[in-house]
Amino acid sequence: MDMPVATASPEIAPVEVLRPALQMVPIVFASPHSGRTYPSEFLAAARLDPLNLRRSEDSFVDELFAAAVDHGAPLIRATFPRAFCDANREPWELDPAMFADQLPAWVNTTSARVGAGLGTLARIVASGEAIYRAKLSFAEAERRVQDYWQPFHATLQALIDGTRAVFGACLLIDCHSMPSHGGRPGGRAPDFVLGDAHGTTCHPSVTHYLERRLIDLGYTVRRNDPYAGGYITRHYGRPREHVHAIQLEIARELYMDEVRIERLSRFESVRQDLVALIGSIAHHASPLLRR
Secondary structure, rough: OOOOEEEEEOOOOEEEEOOOOOOOOOOEEEEOOOOEEHHHHHHHHEOOHHHHHHHHHOOHHHHHHHHHHHEEEEEEEEEOOOOOOOOOOOOOEOOOOHEEEOOOOOOOOOOOHHHOOOOOOEEEEEOOOOOOEEEEEEEHHHHHHHHHHHHHHHHHHHHHHHHHHHOEEEEEEEEEOOOOOOOOOOOOOOOOEEEEOOOOOOOOHHHHHHHHHHHHHOOOEEOOOOOOOOHHHHHOOEEOOOEEEEEEEEEHHHHHEEEOEOOOOOOHHHHHHHHHHHHHHHHHHHHHHOO
């Protein structure tokens, strides 16, 4: 198993951008949930061991999509883990039950994500177990948003703006993974789910192209069910402003052991399929976005 990296907070930058020597295509890839650098103070405050904390990770997704750079597109990835601070949430989606002090009135305490325990600072991991031994201070939430969430989004916004300035448009592909129970109850989960907020964050031609290409590669695909796109997709996806965003969820059972959090022997085969997908969308992105 790849163990999480424990570190004091300032030692590793909260966000990394893998860049081609020259950006050649109007695409930005993002992996906001594959970070596995766990601050030591977070591990000390948690009641769960490192393996259970990792249940919330989109493990290895940044590796699966690393070929973006070879095809002329940048890949932005968070180094911090989702269980510590979730970059795919609003900056202030917080559960008041998690905090010792009263939260400011402007904090969003009523979203469905907060109710599920999965706000900007998660109350639980993906398996449903509580993360913390004791309540947090609001000052700690402020620190995580300022030191982790904001740098990630400032960097992502700069990549989008720079891409649109050069190419006239930008396609953001937000890369995630879903647990094996991520399909409808009683039915087989799809291999991929494409989320474009029901056609509002991305031109339909792009969604259709990715769907057909994945099907041609032999995978089953579903749109917007059960994942229609999170904060990143909905916040940045503004087709009228020539920014298109789509969330791509890959089933973890395709490439990893979800219990041990290890790559399966077919990891490389799946990665090669995604290399083909990346190469294909890179070749066709400009004419698709011109529509």
